[in-house]
Amino acid sequence: MTVDDHPAPADAGSCDFMLLQNQLCFALHSTSLMMTKVYKPMLQALNLTYPQYLAMLVLWEEDGLTVGEVSARLLTDPGSLTPLLKRLEAEGMLSRIRSQEDQRVVHLRLTQQGKALHEKAISIPQCILAASGLSLEQLQDIQKNLLVLRRNLNASL
Numbered sequence: 001m002t003v004d005d006h007p008a009p010a011d012a013g014s015c016d017f018m019l020l021q022n023q024l025c026f027a028l029h030s031t032s033l034m035m036t037k038v039y040k041p042m043l044q045a046l047n048l049t050y051p052q053y054l055a056m057l058v059l060w061e062e063d064g065l066t067v068g069e070v071s072a073r074l075l076t077d078p079g080s081l082t083p084l085l086k087r088l089e090a091e092g093m094l095s096r097i098r099s100q101e102d103q104r105v106v107h108l109r110l111t112q113q114g115k116a117l118h119e120k121a122i123s124i125p126q127c128i129l130a131a132s133g134l135s136l137e138q139l140q141d142i143q144k145n146l147l148v149l150r151r152n153l154n155a156s157l
Contacts, residue, residue, distance in 0.1 A: 039124070042124050053124075055070060055074065056121070063109060064108070067106045070085075
């Protein structure tokens with residue numbers, strides 16, 4: 001889909017729709033940057049980066065997944081996930097185990113240290129809620145709307 005596939009907005013003469021502050025993409029991008037900044041000190045205390053935290057969230061939810069399964073849940077490429085997983089393995093958080101049936105498949109298993117880290121991270125969502133200044137219901141509504149937006153955008157590709 002290209003820009004030419006869509007007609008100009010009704011108020012195209014005003015150009016307000018071209019202001020940075022009116023761009024959904026910028027609102028999403030800048031909010032993502034702020035969220036990452038809020039997470040940073042909490043994750044530094046756990047010796048995790050934000051992408052590592054996301055991978056650990058997936059494994060805390062369901063241990064023993066393959067690299068491909070974790071990659072699919074995080075909407076990322078397995079090749080870009082592998083270096084991150086190798087670092088988590090080097091830090092003793094997980095083990096990467098090649099499948100006996102298919103050597104291309106790598107299973108991820110949390111170590112005791114990786115499982116114990118879950119308990120240390122359990123307060124992070126509550127801290128994010130407090131930092132947001134919103135109610136739990138408001139954040140849940142935003143999340144639902146973002147999921148619908150993501151599905152719609154994915155369908156348009």
